Every structure is written in C-alpha cells, then in structure tokens.
Amino acid sequence: MNRASLDKRPDEVATMFDDVAPKYDVVNDVLSMGQTRRWRKIVVDAMEVSKGQRVLDLAAGTGTSSEPYADAGIDVVACDFSLGMLKVGKRRRPDIDFVAGDATNLPFADNTFDATTISFGLRNVNEPKKALQEMLRVTKPGGRLVIAEFSQPVVPLWRTMYTEYLMRALPAIATKVASNPDAYVYLAESIRAWPDQDHLAAWLQESGWENVTYRNLTGGIVAVHRAFKPADSSPEGSAAAIAAHKGPVAKLRRNIVR
Numbered sequence: 001m002n003r004a005s006l007d008k009r010p011d012e013v014a015t016m017f018d019d020v021a022p023k024y025d026v027v028n029d030v031l032s033m034g035q036t037r038r039w040r041k042i043v044v045d046a047m048e049v050s051k052g053q054r055v056l057d058l059a060a061g062t063g064t065s066s067e068p069y070a071d072a073g074i075d076v077v078a079c080d081f082s083l084g085m086l087k088v089g090k091r092r093r094p095d096i097d098f099v100a101g102d103a104t105n106l107p108f109a110d111n112t113f114d115a116t117t118i119s120f121g122l123r124n125v126n127e128p129k130k131a132l133q134e135m136l137r138v139t140k141p142g143g144r145l146v147i148a149e150f151s152q153p154v155v156p157l158w159r160t161m162y163t164e165y166l167m168r169a170l171p172a173i174a175t176k177v178a179s180n181p182d183a184y185v186y187l188a189e190s191i192r193a194w195p196d197q198d199h200l201a202a203w204l205q206e207s208g209w210e211n212v213t214y215r216n217l218t219g220g221i222v223a224v225h226r227a228f229k230p231a232d233s234s235p236e237g238s239a240a241a242i243a244a245h246k247g248p249v250a251k252l253r254r255n256i257v258r
Helices: 010-031 035-047 067-071 083-092 128-138 156-177 181-193 197-206 235-244
Strands: 054-058 075-080 097-100 113-119 139-150 210-217 222-228
Touching (some): 035 067, 035 113, 054 128, 128 197, 139 197, 197 222
Parallel strands (some): 054 075, 054 113, 113 139
Antiparallel strands (some): 139 222, 210 222
C-alpha cells in the first residue's frame, strides 16, 4: 500500500469528493454489489429515532443516508465537508437541511441532537478521535451514536479475498464507472488501513461514549457500532464514564437493531 497517498490535507480530500459527487451514489451501489442499501437500513434501525427527535447525519454526502429519516418525518441535518456533495444532495432533496461542516469542529451547540450517525465517513476524517469527541459534545445526554464503517472480515480466507478485491478489482471497476478513478484508489487504501472492530470500539470508550457494542455485517466487511452518551454529561460524569469503560468491549451481533 502506498501510505503517502493517504497523507492528504482535509481540503484535498474535500476536493476529491467534490469531483466524484455527481456519480457517487451510483458508483457505490456498483462497487458494493448493491449491499449499501441493506447496510444503511440496518443503521437506521439501530438509531431507533422517531418523530419529534433531531438527528445529525455526518459525512452525509448527497444525503442518501439522510433520506430515510426525512421520509419518516424526523428532523435530520445532513452535514458534510464537501460542498460538491451538498449541492448535489440539495438539488435532489430540497426538503433536507444540508450544512457544511468539519467533523472535528462541528458548527452546532452542545447537546443539540437526540442521535448522531456517520456512515462510511469516519475513516476519511483527519482526526477521527477528535471527531468522536465532537459527536459526543453535540449529542444530548442519554443520546446515541451509530457508526457504519468498513472493517476487517472475521474469516481469514474471506479477509484475503476482500483485500485482493479492494486493491485490484475495485480500482479497475472504478476506472470504468467513476468520474475520478484515483479517488477510489484512495478510498480502497483508506479502507485497508482502517482499524478493526475492537479498535474502533476502544476509541469510542476512550472518547467518553458508554455501552459500546458492534455488529458485523457481510462477514465483517462492514461493522455497525452503537454507543450512548452518559446521562450525566457534566465534566465529573464524563470522567467517571471514561474510567468505568476501559474493559473488554461487548461484541454483540444481533441486539443493536430492533
């Protein structure tokens, strides 16, 4: 893997996503063999939100991940750092509130959202641990966070096959269907370099989230993590929550969806 290709400034990553915005959702469906829609539905189920609640959807891109909430009458804010993505989304769904923002410095007040989610975007944040802390800040006490991210397949043979697909087949397919194939080479490398399920769970705990669980999807190609903000969000309560959740992470497979 060419590690240098991952050393992009935030503005360079934003420009890359601007370039691929028009065909981004279609290309994702092709590259995932149609699995993205199933993965996103599981995320929505894990959020367990209803009318009257407010949701922050980070790395929302063109708003595809935000649409189920809007369609259900839930107040959702689609936030992304790519203006190109946001413009495409706003043209398609003018009823959704699209906001430009940096995940490491969110433009929202403390305790604003009942639930926060980010799908397939955390690994593209320059400082993911700082982003987790920002998500904690803007989520209400007792509120939940749901993260869907590419992860590490749990079966060794499947892991090898998946890695070969990422580094060989995915860029080749992207060359045929994407407007900026180099962007998908970067995305493939970022997936390969991303920490596994347990490491992400540990990051959540270290950031102050509690009751961290995760569920593997498609053999661990994707993992959905869920966590909750402590009901006591005072500095003392947050420090106690961090201290109390240094132990093993519960590797729950089926109990984070309704």
